[in-house]
Amino acid sequence: MPIAQAPALITNQQLTPFLLVGTLVLLTCVVAVRFAVRSGLPTLLIYLAIGVALGDGGLGIRFSSADLTQVLGYSALVLILAEGGLTTSWRSIEKSVAPAGVLATVGIVVSVLVVGSGAHYLLHLPWTIALVLGAVVSSTDAAAVFSVLRRVPLPPRLTGILEAESSFNDPPAVLIVVALADQAAHGSSGPLWLLALTAIGELAGGAVIGAGIGWAGGKLLPKAASTSSGLFSIGILALPVLAYALANQAHTSGFIATYVAALILGNLPLPHRPAVRGFAQAMGWVAQIGLFVLLGLLASPGRLVHQLVPAVVIGLVLLLVARPLSVLIAVTPFRIPLREQAFLSWAGLRGAVPIVLATVPATAGIHGVDWLFDLVFVLVVIFTLVQGPTLPWVAQRLGLGDVHHTVDxxxxxxxxxxxxxxxxxxxxxxxxxxxxxxxxxxxxxxxxxxxxxxxxxxxxxxxxxxxxxxxxxxxxxxxxxxxxxxxxxxxxxxxxxxxxxxxxxxxxxxxxxxxxxxxxxxxxxxxxxxxxxxxxxxxxxxxxxxxxxxxxxxxx
Incomplete structure (x- = not known):
């Protein structure tokens, strides 16, 4: 087709209102951070609310594509994981990697089984759909936790476990959701040991690819492109994205490759470190804002009301049974005190990842599961409102908030x-x-x-x-x-x-x-x-x- 006759996705007349609305939303989200810090609420709630206000229940912007949401959601998660790895100090999580790793793998399996059982017996869902629901809500969110803990210092090991777990558990959660959704949609089944072996192989392969990209890029890029801090920062952030693409192309975990590559890069003696960190944090914020506003647009207030009771039921099973049991099984061998285990149980906030994963069953071809997105959306909002503002109080009651720990x-x-x-x-x-x-x-x-x-x-x-x-x-x-x-x-x-x-x-x-x-x-x-x-x-x-x-x- 000749270039002159190619249809335009957006015209010049549509560009101006698009930029106007986009910049106003972005500025509103930036200003809302101060309110979130003062109120103790995670910023994700404010961004979700802005998205809902722009959607069908507010200004009337229509958006209903689960496929596009999943694609953009995965893209945003890549940038968020890259920012997390680039800004994480290995020294701060080194002693917490082992318990966090077990909690992010064994703990997720326990959570899937417990929540799935609760959904099957309490909501009378088929086992396949119940387990999919359990897998969707199994991942925690670091941004939601630390946005309400800025003024509550915690013991270094506890902070390290929360930080590392939230970064480690996204890749296993994605693998389990995709596998269970594929089984529910197409009836493909196999022995559990084969599924577990496949998941371990994909995670290990992704970690190896990410480590290779991170180490090689960290050694070569400073020699090739270190004269400009701006260009160097772009190159460093491009490496974790490259790791994701190569790992996915090799049928391994792209998300774990992204985080491992970024973690290695963030702890190498790179030049322009302030510029790299600043650029990564800025891109992480843009990704978070865009992701949460997009998820809010996809939600419809009229549909959310019908999932209020099921969301509360599943949320209580997750908060009071699944999460504490996961923590108990995963970290007890590491001699974590019970009071710290109690805080880990209460601090398991859910955020963007479960809402994005709630679009996977529909895109996988499972019929009649449109309600799943609404249920997970309501669950995340309600229990973030319950857990988020109470985290400082819980830390004080458990005797953890008195620990004077700041950056030395x-x-x-x-x-x-x-x-x-x-x-x-x-x-x-x-x-x-x-x-x-x-x-x-x-x-x-x-x-x-x-x-x-x-x-x-x-x-x-x-x-x-x-x-x-x-x-x-x-x-x-x-x-x-x-x-x-x-x-x-x-x-x-x-x-x-x-x-x-x-x-x-x-x-x-x-x-x-x-x-x-x-x-x-x-x-x-x-x-x-x-x-x-x-x-x-x-x-x-x-x-x-x-x-x-x-x-x-x-x-x-």
Missing amino acids: VELEVTPLEELGADVLQVQIGQTSQLAGVEVFELRLPTGADVTLVVRDGEAIVPAPDTILRHGDQLLIVATPQSRARAEARIRAVSEGGRLAEWHRSPPAGRDAPAAAAGRGVAPGPRDGERPTTGPRRGPVLPRHVRGAPPRRREPR
Whole structure:
């Protein structure tokens, strides 16, 4: 067909109102975040409400395509998982990976069986449809949990389990829903061991593909395209999407490939880390806003009313039986205390993934299941309203909210390619033991030095005896060879104080004492040696350690 005669999906006359409505919706969603933070409600409820208001029950925008919803939903989930992996610190979830992994796999199976049994006996659904329903509502949502826990600090292990589980359980949930829906639609059946083996193989294959893409891309892309922070950020976000496409093409789990690739990339020493994180978070927000508004458009208030009672029944089975039993079976071997298990049970909020998965049965060819989307939609809204605002109260009642846990120190790295150096930005948190340490006591390796301290909005050029405080931001310039050692030293002092690793000499070269003396910093002792003295400060040990009263001076 000639280009001039090709039909247009949208005309210039339709473009203007489309952009007008789209930008107004986007700005409304951005402003709504402040209201969500103050009210304690997850932002997903506000975005869903905006979508419903734009649909049949409000402004009258008609949208009823389950196929398009599923395609756009999967696309949004890829970006959301990529953002989650790129912004997740492996150190924060390392000790929680094992229990979270079991909870995201074994726990999902338990939840599917319990909810399926409840749907069969209480709602009198056929076993095939009941199990599909159980699989659809089995996945939790991290954004819904952490949006209401910003002001409620939790133990690091508990936070890590919630964060890792919500990222791990999406791929198994998708595989189970697709398999059960295909069986219900086409009558294809097979032994359970074969289904389990297939799921394990797809997850393992996706993880391998994601790991390969993440590692290879993280090594090659900085060498090929690191001059522009904007282009580099686009390239980094494209790698998890590539992992999804390759894994799906290989008939493995694309979602687990996306998350694994992003997690590896997010924990490699990449340049332009602030730009990469900012771009990934922005794309994640756009994906969330678009997904929730789209799901709200697909819902019809007139249909939702009829699913109120069934949604409450299934939600109670999920909240009071399935989730606690899943947590008990999955994490008890890891010696998780019962009070933390109770919080994990209550914190299993559902979000976008179950609503997107509710479109799978209809697109798979199962007849007469249009009500499933409405039931899951109502369930997510009601139980998010019940669980979300009460999570801080539950944490306090269980004695978990009193645990004082904040970020001790944050580091960001910005490259200076032309100068052959990196700039480390250090944020000193409220629990960091960097506070009270003088600059010379950091004992940074040769090639790294503190060049600026920003305190209460005022920039200070530090002297060796400048005392660091909570809330300070430090700018450290380091050579590429010393950057990793400087980061390690900052983290060590933040966790162990000024005497951290005192028995070890700083990882500098043979001329470390001379280089340190040139900066007015006394080097640390070598193994088996007594502490040495520097040219400006005398003994390196702090005065109050040597027996003299501590001497505090304001920064110069």
